Amino acid sequence: MSDKKGKAKPTLISLSSSEEEDETEEEDGDDDDYEDKSFSSSSGDETEEEEEEEEEEENDSDDNDRTENDDSLCNGVITLLKEGGDLESLSLKQLKAYLRNHGLRITGTKAVCQQRILEHWRIKDGRAEALYPRSSFFINCTGDVCKGDVVLFTQKVYKKFNKMTRRGKLLGKRTIAGRVVKESYGKAKQQHTFTVEVLWSKGSKKLPPLFPLLVKGRNLYNLKTYRRHWSDEAERKHVLAEKHKRGNAARLVKAMKRTRKWSTDVGMLESEMVKVQNAKSIHINQDHRKKEKLLNQTGERLITHEEKPLFQGVQVWVTITKCLLQLEK
Known part of the structure; x- marks a missing residue:
């Protein structure tokens, strides 16, 4: 799930390589997810815009790199959680060690990291659907999603994206409930991208709790999307x-x-x-x-070329005149 630095690379919704937000309708499958062998696999049609988003995610913190004692720091946090201790006693370094080890976002203040850890601990054993039931997503927000929304949508999942055929082998569908924690516009094409922290997922290639899923705005707007009431x-x-x-x-x-x-x-x-x-x-x-x-x-x-037709006409009249004179004689 995590890369060599221990941080999960956000999954990316596949896009057309020539996409523009106000262009004509995309090809089928543009709003779907293409999976490789792990959760960290990205769409085969990854664009410059998506690469910018990944770089932005990776550069959000100075403490992105794993440290040698990350495992021991993470175990210390887990022990404290099991004992019901207060996370206030922990340092930001310890909190980020836990987040890195579980492939979660490490951005934000100490309070934000504490809240993220507590929520992960609360839903990590499959209790998220009980806390965020499908029935609570009853407001249709298709085409009108913003940061802070807790949304529900379903996407197709493909095994691998082929750039030549622009298709992939269909694995199935996946329903995702998640919180929109970030939205941004890439520098190159000004394309809208949402970061959705997954609360729970069902279907093909389920994603772990609080997994950061990148979704292009135009793709999310093409899906039937519902949200919870604020x-x-x-x-x-x-x-x-x-x-x-x-x-x-x-x-x-x-x-x-x-x-x-x-x-x-x-x-x-x-x-x-x-x-x-x-x-x-x-x-x-x-x-x-x-x-x-x-x-x-x-x-x-x-x-000249322009005078040639006139000259030819004069020649014809001269010839006709000569013939008439001969006939009179």
Whole structure:
């Protein structure tokens, strides 16, 4: 589940390589998850945007690397939890050792880490569904998810993603209940990404409790998504409004990038057209000079291409006139 540093690499929902948030409808399976041999496997179609998200997750803390005594520190935390002790007596280093050993997020303050450990300890033995029953997810929030929402959705799971066929072997479906703990916009394409801490999952390739699952915003919006009621819905409206502001800013950045690219392309096209026009003018001038030179040499006026039809018409009338004169004689 965890990598060589002991931290689980967030699973990524598969995306089309040319995705843009306001593009046409994605191919089937774009909102699905592609699994390899472990939970840490990512989609076979991982984009630059997803790589940025992983780097951001990895750089969120200075204490990301495992230490040699992580196991002993983690065991100390487990012993304290079994005895019902208070986590306040532990250092942040001890708390992060526990989180790393279980492949959980290690970002946040000491209080946040304590809360994450307590919740993991509470739901790690399969008790999450009793605490967060399916029936409690009754508000349809498809296309309107924000940080702090506890959501429920179902996704298809594939074994491996083939870049050539853009498909993978279907393993089944997985239902996920989780809390949206983070949302961000990547630097490269300004794509919206949610980090969902899994509370419980059912179906193919079940994920462990509090596993950090990365889900692209456009993909989550394409799934039928339900959420639990907030204790303060007015606060959610405020959070949602802030998210919409960030979304508008991200779309503006994307539009500006497209405009700059379009301007560059148009400029290059105009430059090429000028080159072609100049080459054509040079060719016409050269042809005109050749005709003038030939005229000076022969002393006779040459018939231009434009005058040729008129000249031919005069010749025809002269011929007709000669014939009429002969007939009169």
